[in-house]
Amino acid sequence: MERVMNTYVEVKDQAVNDIALEIEQGVEEKDKIDSSIEEISASFEDNSGRCPECGSKVEHEGGCMVCRSCGYSKCG
Numbered sequence: 827m828e829r830v831m832n833t834y835v836e837v838k839d840q841a842v843n844d845i846a847l848e849i850e851q852g853v854e855e856k857d858k859i860d861s862s863i864e865e866i867s868a869s870f871e872d873n874s875g876r877c878p879e880c881g882s883k884v885e886h887e888g889g890c891m892v893c894r895s896c897g898y899s900k901c902g
């Protein structure tokens with residue numbers, strides 16, 4: 827009977843470890859997804875009028891993107 831109990835506890839511990847590992851991996855996956863979303867958001871911001879050099883708002887001047895903060899400009 828005692829041996830059965832020990833086996834039960836070992837199996838239970840193993841199951842708990844497996845679940846903990848899965849949760850850990852799930853969190854890592856979530857972090858990856860979060861950073862991907864941040865990257866995508868950042869690239870959208872670049873296209874919607876943010877300076878890629880300093881992150882300030884850029885102004886549009888004669889078809890060019892001009893940053894007043896750092897002097898960055900891009901035409902076309």
Ligand SMILES: [Zn+2]
Nearest residue numbers: 877880893896
């Ligand atoms: Zn700038």
